[in-house]
Amino acid sequence: MILRSIELEGFGRFRGQTVEFRRGLNLVIGPNEAGKSTIAEAVPAVLFGTDRLERFKPWGRNVCSASLFFEGRGHTVEVKRNLMTDEVELVEKDDLYHVRSQFSGNAPLRGRSASCREYRALLEKLIGVADEKLFRATYFFGHHPQSWSGDELALKLRTLVSGTAEADYAEILDTLLEEHFQLTRSNPWGRDKQRDREYETVCQQLSEQGDEGAVPIFVEIDNPGHDDRQVALEEEIGALTGELEFERQEYEKGQRYIERFRLQADIKEEEVELPAKVDTVKEENPGTSKTLAEKMAAAGLPPSLPSQLPEVLSAAAEIRQELAALQQPFSILHGREKKIPQVPWMVIGGLLVLFVVLAAVAFWQPFFKTPLLTTVGVCSVALLAWVSWRQINRNKIQEQCRKERGLLEQKKGVAQQRQAELSERCDALGLPSSAVDLVRLHKLVMTHRALLDQYWSAKESDGSGVDASAEVVGSEPSSRIVTKAVVEEDLLKDDEDAGELRQLEARLAEFAANLQEKEARLEELRAQLKSDMHSPGGAAEAAADVASQQGVLVQEISVKNAMSPLQRRKIELEERIVVLRKSINLLADAVDEFSRSHLVTLNAEAGKMFGKITGGRYTEI
Incomplete structure (x- = not known):
């Protein structure tokens, strides 16, 4: 084909x-x-x-x-x-x-209707493949084909051709769906079917016979009570997970604060040991942190930035430098191309016409015929030789300029390709992809870094010691008294700082204990959700709870012979429908989980190979 x-x-x-x-x-x-x-x-x-x-x-x-x-x-x-x-x-x-x-x-x-199956069967018969992934992995090579070694490529092709990953799953799922919709027209995953199936027919016949009160129409197939319970558990788990993440961040901030507090206390102890060098005490600016927060908020850097932002900004800066470095060679090359000497074809044509006229005159006139013809011929040959040399030299220069332009265009194309890939990466990370926005974001990041550097340098200068020398202390007797008072005040402050440090450590330990309790609660909720999803007892318990809330009394009829055939058939259909729906949901969830884990493994393998190709520069995708 x-x-x-x-x-x-x-x-x-x-x-x-x-x-x-x-x-x-x-x-x-x-x-x-x-x-x-x-x-x-x-x-x-x-x-x-x-x-x-x-x-x-x-x-x-x-x-x-x-x-x-x-x-x-x-x-x-x-x-x-x-x-x-x-x-x-x-x-x-x-x-x-x-x-x-x-x-x-x-x-x-991703359609699964009868028409889709018919089309794919016909497509497989005509071109030999009916799956998009298999087509892209074998017949089709896109813009960026994957690179594998010989053994790895053979393994991937065997996996795709065997159909163990997705083809069998689709066939089983289609079979279960077809059997389900042969029993009932109710569709919990989408729009209901229009034509009644066997279950609706049986319910209608029971309603016509007046048995609707004894055997109610089955409405608990989807087990809404169990679903609501799972939804409530999932919402509680999500809220607790977000709370834990926030509290972990606060706990790390508390640890860093205590470490800085201890560092400042150690610095003050070293200052007390050298009282002779103390002259004046610098007062800490209480508005430093406040002004820092105001300056950082006024800088305008958006919150919730990805961790790959520094790498993206450095890559964007490299690309801008490469493109800027290419502008000067392009301008120099353009100037050289303009300076290439042109061949004056109009002047040459006029001289040739003049030479022809002189030759005609010399041919028809009897005097000076031979010298004039000889002069015209020599001048014509010299002019043609000069024109040929000029044209050959021009062609050589133009060819050299074309080669240089081709190399520059190739470098520019590579840089633009990298810029396009960086734009796609920025879109995936939720960052602006234009070069102007990246430059503005880079300036905001540099502003934040400058503010933080100023803040920490101010902190270090405030706790680094004193500025006066021993000469000033010895020159004035009153300075010794001031120094002694300052040292005693520092000792009192050290006792207060030690007490405050113990209080902070106690609060942090209490906060850590509370954090561990919440983590244990989160693990308990996850285990409970997992048991409810996989154990039939949990579904039965949830259904019983919903039935009790609605005031519906469900009684087991011990003797099935007392039931009518329609009632027994209705119960059998209900049980079969419940089993089919649980099987479909379980199979779909299992395949989704496998696809996510398989994708993570595939990304890891591709990252390793990409790291080998790029010499360790890029190891993640």
Whole structure:
């Protein structure tokens, strides 16, 4: 199967354009942002759909569609998709343009309806693959293909082809859903079905027979009491987790404050041991912390910044320096290109015409014929030789300038590519991606750092000791009295500081004990939630609680023979529906958890390989 053409009716920046391909290797060349990646992404988007519609939707238009045309041995396949509605039209024709197979319907990316299964089966029959991930890992290479070693690539391909990760899960889930909707039309995961199933029919027959009071219509399939209990536990766990995180931060701040307090106490003890060097006592500015907070708030740095901000800002600064460094070579090269001497073709043409006229005159006149013709010929040859030399020299200089410009453009392209990747990273971190905003953010960070440096330097200067010398102390007798009084006052302050330090340590120990109690409570709630999710007893207990709150008395009928066949069938259907719904929810949750853990492992492996490639510069993705 060969891809012959791509018709982009409204896809990205393309409107009503067709890209045709020939047999063999086709190369698409264009400048940055010309649409090369958009053309490549159109293939999986048309075949399987996309969840990034806003990326490919044309600006200002409510139309986004494209089509693919494949050619094989004896048949052709055309696939057309409207990405706005996921309406797909697939037509297979033979060499005589007779329709061999056809599909028309809705087939979204992660749809599980009967039409989706029919489309994927037909797609697998025609092109050999019906899964987007498998297609991207084997047939398709996007803008940034993954790099693996030989053994790792073979392992990844075996995992994808075997279908152990997702294909079997989808098949089992489809089977469970199909069995569930054969029993009831109620859909707890979405919109209910329109046609009544067996359970609704049985309930309707019981209602018509007047048995609705004895056997009420089953409304507790979804176990809302158990769900409410789980929701309450999850909300309490979330609130307690946020509270613990805040209190841990406060506990760390308290530890740092006590460490600074102890450091200042040690400094004061050293000052008391040298009273002869004490002259004046500097008073601490009580408004330092207040003015610092006001200055930092006035600086305008937004709160809740990511931890990768310094790395992002340093990378942005490097890119700006590289682009600024390239401006001067570009300007120098542009000046050299302007200074390349031009060949005066108009003057040369005029001289050649003059030489031809002189030769004609010398040919028709009998006097000085030979010397004049010889002079004209020599001048013509010399002029042509000079013109050739001038043109060859100009071509050499232009070729050298083109090579230098190509190297500079290559460096500029690399820098712009890094800037684009940095912009995507900033978008992922919630930071502004424009260069102006990054420069402003860098200035705000530097302002904050300067304020903090001034604050800590002021703190160190306030507790570093005294400024006077021993000469001043010896020169004035009254200064000794002042020094003695100051030392005694410092000793009293040391006793007060020691008492305050003990009080702070006691409060911190009490705070730590309270923190441990809350952590134990959090672990208890998590264990309780886990047991309620996996134990059938918890579900039964929750259902019993809801039934008691609603005033519904549920009695077990010991003798099933006393029931009517419809009543027994209703109970059997209820039990089966409960089992199916629990199985579907459990399977979906398990696969989601596995996908998250598998993604983390995959990112770790890719980070290790990326670190090896970049020499340890980038080790995380």
